[in-house]
Amino acid sequence: MGAPSEKPLLSENEKNDTWKGSENEKDAYTTLNLGVWSVLLPNEIVSGNIVSSTKQKWNAIFLAYPVVQGFFRQVYDLNPHLVLLFVALKLWGEMESVVSLYVSSRLLRIIEVGMTEGRPDASALLQALVAHLICVTLNATARWGRAYVSPILENSVSMHFDDYLLRAKLRLDMPTAADSNNRSQASAYYAWNSFEGLCDAFMRLFGLISQLIYISQQRNAGFLFTLIALVRPVMTLVSEKTLWLKPHVAYSDNKSYLRLQSLESMGQSRFRGDIIASGIVGWITEEYHRARDALGSVGCQNSWALYAIESSPLNQVLGEWAGALPTMYWALNALLAPARFSMTSIAILQQYSSSLNYSLQTLFWDFSRVGKCFTDIKILFEAGSIKNQIVDGDLPYPRPDAEFEVSRGMDIELRQVSHRISSNVTFAYPGEKSKEAALKEISLRIPAGSLVVIVGANGSGKSTIIKLLNRMYDVSDDGGQVLIDGIPIQQYRMADLRQAQATLTQEHKLFPLTLAENIGLGYPEKVRDVEMVMQAARDGGAVELLDKLKDGAETMLEPITTAFGYQLDDEKHKTLKGVLTKLEKKTEVSGGEKQRLVASRTFMRFQTKKIKLLCVDEPSSALDPRGEFELFERLRETGEGKTMIFVTHRFGHLTKYADIILCMKEGKVVESGTHKDLMARDGEYASLYNVQAQAFTESEVIV
Numbered sequence: 001m002g003a004p005s006e007k008p009l010l011s012e013n014e015k016n017d018t019w020k021g022s023e024n025e026k027d028a029y030t031t032l033n034l035g036v037w038s039v040l041l042p043n044e045i046v047s048g049n050i051v052s053s054t055k056q057k058w059n060a061i062f063l064a065y066p067v068v069q070g071f072f073r074q075v076y077d078l079n080p081h082l083v084l085l086f087v088a089l090k091l092w093g094e095m096e097s098v099v100s101l102y103v104s105s106r107l108l109r110i111i112e113v114g115m116t117e118g119r120p121d122a123s124a125l126l127q128a129l130v131a132h133l134i135c136v137t138l139n140a141t142a143r144w145g146r147a148y149v150s151p152i153l154e155n156s157v158s159m160h161f162d163d164y165l166l167r168a169k170l171r172l173d174m175p176t177a178a179d180s181n182n183r184s185q186a187s188a189y190y191a192w193n194s195f196e197g198l199c200d201a202f203m204r205l206f207g208l209i210s211q212l213i214y215i216s217q218q219r220n221a222g223f224l225f226t227l228i229a230l231v232r233p234v235m236t237l238v239s240e241k242t243l244w245l246k247p248h249v250a251y252s253d254n255k256s257y258l259r260l261q262s263l264e265s266m267g268q269s270r271f272r273g274d275i276i277a278s279g280i281v282g283w284i285t286e287e288y289h290r291a292r293d294a295l296g297s298v299g300c301q302n303s304w305a306l307y308a309i310e311s312s313p314l315n316q317v318l319g320e321w322a323g324a325l326p327t328m329y330w331a332l333n334a335l336l337a338p339a340r341f342s343m344t345s346i347a348i349l350q351q352y353s354s355s356l357n358y359s360l361q362t363l364f365w366d367f368s369r370v371g372k373c374f375t376d377i378k379i380l381f382e383a384g385s386i387k388n389q390i391v392d393g394d395l396p397y398p399r400p401d402a403e404f405e406v407s408r409g410m411d412i413e414l415r416q417v418s419h420r421i422s423s424n425v426t427f428a429y430p431g432e433k434s435k436e437a438a439l440k441e442i443s444l445r446i447p448a449g450s451l452v453v454i455v456g457a458n459g460s461g462k463s464t465i466i467k468l469l470n471r472m473y474d475v476s477d478d479g480g481q482v483l484i485d486g487i488p489i490q491q492y493r494m495a496d497l498r499q500a501q502a503t504l505t506q507e508h509k510l511f512p513l514t515l516a517e518n519i520g521l522g523y524p525e526k527v528r529d530v531e532m533v534m535q536a537a538r539d540g541g542a543v544e545l546l547d548k549l550k551d552g553a554e555t556m557l558e559p560i561t562t563a564f565g566y567q568l569d570d571e572k573h574k575t576l577k578g579v580l581t582k583l584e585k586k587t588e589v590s591g592g593e594k595q596r597l598v599a600s601r602t603f604m605r606f607q608t609k610k611i612k613l614l615c616v617d618e619p620s621s622a623l624d625p626r627g628e629f630e631l632f633e634r635l636r637e638t639g640e641g642k643t644m645i646f647v648t649h650r651f652g653h654l655t656k657y658a659d660i661i662l663c664m665k666e667g668k669v670v671e672s673g674t675h676k677d678l679m680a681r682d683g684e685y686a687s688l689y690n691v692q693a694q695a696f697t698e699s700e701v702i703v
């Protein structure tokens with residue numbers, strides 16, 4: 001069950017067709033079927049022998065060397081004394097085994113001589129014992145030193161790289177962050193792990209070389225014995241099957257296994273309400289058993305464990321035979337040259353061979369990680385140099401020479417590039433699987449200071465227009481142009497442009513900070529100005545919520561939880577369990593209250609007095625009708641004179657103020673004009689409007 005094979009362990013009808021690689025992709029890898037898993041391994045790894053794969057590995061290491069050198073320099077500069085102490089302690093850790101071998105074999109020999117001659121040399125014995133004690137004391141102290149120094153250095157390295165990675169992540173724009181090639185695995189933990197891993201590997205190499213030199217020069221051991229003792233660890237290296245160090249992709253498309261996973265995940269607390277209300281507990285259990293029966297005995301342990309399963313015990317047996325070679329060596333020697341051997345020398349040889357075996361195995365283990373450490377360091381450094389897809393411009397906004405007054409809004413135009421044959425604005429999200437563009441052939445002009453309402457069905461492209469104006473995304477060169485105050489949007493400095501915009505959408509999130517900061521960050525320079533924050537909270541309709549909460553504006557809704565309990569199942573730990581529950585308790589607020597907090601942030605932004613464009617994208621889905629009405633009214637009043645774009649499905653009370661209504665359908669603006677124009681046209685807009693109006697008329701009739 002579950003042993004690697006090139007043949008599928010499942011019949012085809014049990015599999016989903018989740019993954020269809022192109023022919024090119026398929027030529028690049030081989031698929032192993034391991035239980036429920038399909039493991040895709042690059043062909044060069046499957047067909048390559050140990051020499052070629054080792055060569056490739058060292059080539060990669062060689063190429064990454066300059067980056068790794070820079071990494072070590074950075075770590076060293078963090079705290080040179082601590083790094084040197086850490087390295088010295090590690091070095092001692094490796095020398096420890098050679099010194100211990102020397103001291104203990106000397107002690108054994110003195111005892112042996114004393115026993116065979118019947119006259120123990122008390123002073124030599126005492127000296128050897130003292131040396132032994134000094135040696136173990138030094139070892140213990142160095143071990144303590146390593147345990148003491150290591151976390152301090154780890155903390156400093158992790159903090160340094162956490163800071164670096166935070167900056168690297170925060171500077172990414174939306175399309176770059178969404179690009180799977182940029183989805184960096186880098187973490188500060190990798191930094192420490194790689195630093196320690198590389199130190200270990202090179203120290204271990206140093207330790208092993210010292211052992212080899214020492215052992216090969218001993219009278220009873222010598223070069224031949226040293227070689228024999230190395231056979232077993234070398235064989236282990238050659239025959240070992242580990243997947244985790246190989247580049248691979250693993251996935252399961254076994255329908256029964258996926259079904260089991262889905263049903264298992266329904267035990268999560270977030271589904272509890274729905275499960276109780278629907279009374280489907282029995283159904284879930286039955287389905288679970290059905291899926292389990294259908295899965296049968298196909299292995300579903302993780303793919304690494306399945307890969308490591310050997311099809312025969314041959315490797316293990318050969319390994320054990322190789323491990324017996326040193327024993328055969330001294331047994332044969334004892335037979336052929338009994339005068340040269342004693343029980344002590346046999347015991348010492350035994351010590352040598354197990355010490356070499358251990359050192360070489362750990363060296364292989366450490367060196368197998370060297371490639372990964374180099375790659376991790378490379379990934380870490382690459383995370384900081386990912387190029388954003390949205391390129392910043394250098395024109396200040398508002399332009400110093402502009403005739404547009406600060407109090408007026410932004411002039412916006414979406415159109416084709418004038419001097420080139422290009423379409424009007426057409427935009428598809430980067431990397432999207434859908435064949436349909438999100439915006440098609442849009443051509444529109446929004447004069448500065450207008451109030452625009454965009455309406456249309458779900459997915460018709462309303463929010464996408466806002467995202468283009470915020471420069472979350474750019475249209476491609478042949479996809480038309482977005483002009484702000486008559487100039488292509490790409491030419492402006494992004495920070496300037498965004499300072500002139502306030503955007504309120506339903507996608508905004510509350511940060512894991514205090515509510516005051518959540519509001520105040522609309523105007524970061526004034527985040528601590530209580531007066532301004534409270535004014536924004538009043539405008540956003542969040543002030544009642546702040547009054548209601550025990551900690552008021554200092555409440556944190558999504559605090560980072562660090563509390564965890566362990567072994568608290570027993571009744572007698574009820575008190576501790578209670579403490580944990582209290583620590584884990586969060587402040588819950590309603591969806592509408594969250595929307596009010598986010599809206600307050602937008603009002604805070606208005607206090608910068610730099611806003612020229614207000615974009616409001618359906619921010620009121622969870623608000624009660626009065627809350628929604630008041631929010632739109634306040635936004636409209638606050639944005640008076642600026643360009644305002646409202647995207648909303650409940651547009652009833654805004655239409656009378658709208659200078660332009662854009663009605664969208666399937667990525668196109670199908671109608672535009674005033675409410676009166678569009679109602680007269682009796683088209684898409686009129687039909688959407690009438691559906692809303694009808695609901696009220698009918699309810700009035702019922703009442």
Ligand SMILES: Nc1ncnc2c1ncn2[C@@H]1O[C@H](COP(=O)(O)OP(=O)(O)OP(=O)(O)O)[C@@H](O)[C@H]1O
Binds near residue numbers: 429438456458462464
């Ligand atoms: N981040 C994204 N990545 C890929 N496709 C997206 C993304 N956001 C939106 N889309 C797609 O673009 C199209 C237009 O979406 P958009 O959000 O602009 O519609 P909308 O009119 O605002 O819809 P709704 O009324 O539901 O909010 C949809 O087909 C949607 O699936």
